[in-house]
Amino acid sequence: MSCSTTTILPAWANRHDAVIVSRDKDFVRLIRHEGAARLIWVRLGNCANSALIEAIASAWPEIQARLRFGERLVELRG
Structure with a gap:
């Protein structure tokens, strides 16, 4: 893999x-x-920025808890 944003x-x-x-x-x-x-x-599919922000905000307590417990990958599905 080259030096890209992904690395x-x-x-x-x-x-x-x-x-x-x-x-x-x-x-x-x-x-x-x-x-x-x-x-x-x-993993929400195409959506408006406002819908994306709303999805993250509503799931944030769970996302934050999972990250604090050491999960390195948290999937946000719609």
Whole structure:
């Protein structure tokens, strides 16, 4: 894999204790196989930004708890 956002972003997220929010399956593969970073994998299909924000906001307590308990991959489904 070349130096792309898919490889650079997880390294940056690890250094800064950040969580990646993405629809990109490439991040899922990295986290499952390399244990890199933490990811909220958005699987809502096409939707307006307002619907995306609403979905994240309503699921946030569960997402936050799962990340605190050490889950590296949290899937957000619609």
